[in-house]
Amino acid sequence: MRTHARLLTRLAAASWLVGLAMAASSCGDVSKGELARQVSTRASPGSFRAAGVSTVIERRCGSLDCHGSLARNMRIYSSRGLRLPNEAGVRPGEGDTTIDEITANYHSAMTIEPEATNAVVAGGDPNQLLLIKKPLGIEKHKGGTVFRRGDDTERCLVTWLTEDLITPVDSAACARAAVFPKE
Amino acid sequence: MMPAPRRDTSPTLRGALALAWGALAVTVLATTAAVTACSSDPVLTNATDALGKETAGYPVGPFHRAGQPCLVCHQDKGEASDKPFTVAGTVFAQPARQVGVEGAEVRLTDADGTKYIAKTNCAGNFFVTPNEWSPRFPVLVEVAKNNSRRSMRSAIGRDGSCGACHTYELTPKDPFSTVGHVYLFAGDEPGSPNGAADCPVDPRTPLSP
DSSP, X not given: OXXXXXXXXXXHHHHHHHHHHHHHHHHTTSOTTOOSSOOOOTTOHHHHHHTSHHHHHHHHHOSTTTTSSTTXXXXXXXXXXXXXXXXXXXXXXXXXOOHHHHXXXXXXXXXXXXXXXXXXXXXXXXXXXXXXXXXXXXXXXXXXXXXXXXXXXXXXXXXXXXXXXXXXXXXXXXXXXXXXXXX | OOOOOOOOXXXXXXXXXXXXXXXXXXXXXXXHHHHHHHXXXXXXXXXXXHTOSOOTTOOSSTTSSTTSOGXXXXXXXXXXXXXXXXXXXXXXXXXXXXXXXXXXXXXXEOTTOOEEEEEOOTTSEEEEOTTTOOOOSSBEEEEEETTEEEEOSSOBOSOOBGGGTBOSSSSOSOTTTOBOOOBSSSXXXXXXXXXXXXXXXOSBOTXXX
């Protein structure tokens, strides 16, 4: 009996040691003071609003006969087009684009193809996205070619999708792209 | 002389042959029906059906279907493909009634900066044919008559029909995704509240009070 008790005690002690060793080895991967996850500055919701990216998409894509339509997968809300249902009864052509509508536009732009967008946010090439390929006319687009390589609209969107601390969104290009040249 | 080979015309074989021919005919008919159905555009068909029939007293022509989306029919694949339009619509006098304004200017500017001015007829309708002007969208638009002028805040993205976004109904079913008809004045047109008296059709649409 005493032999069995000693054996059990040794086994328990050994399992504790193994457990502690495994715990120690799993914690060893993270250095002190470092975050375990990557943080991207690309395609941020803050820049989408503040740098005027939403305004460009509203004006260039969001008219009622294009993406300001409930029939579109990528729906764009704006004061000049489709309105997010609201209790105030604000209708197309009235007031300003609301913060809720800008947020909805951000979700529309980011979720049209989630995996590809994730890849771009993680450092991939923004030119692989439908958000860029369709208006450039590279991918079939019912609205045809909306902007060209290197113009203000393309520059606004691409710099937002690739924004980092050194190269911010080209907000000047966004401001120019939000106004039709002949307006 | 060799005897001609005898054809087996047993009832069983004849039945089987008839069945096979029948099956072949059904297959051919089904394939034809499927091909025919697939070659039409169900979206366009639905849009055309939604317009309804012609209204009595408004014969087919430049005065008919005021307020409706013209390019549903007046396009390459539409029912009026022999008379295609690039931009077309109707200008009414005021928001609460549908009375066409005669002689209003519809001033259009396209993405390249080219301009075109169309004029409305006595039903309020205007239309631009591809020979007259083929714009590159987006297009900016304003309507004007005498000293009254209204500009649309947003650009036309790609649909040449005003009625595609500006609904025909006086009260839009979904107020957040559609806008009411195009109008120029706050109230009735000064001097002609019911439109042009010498118009071949009633300038008021059937929906108008």
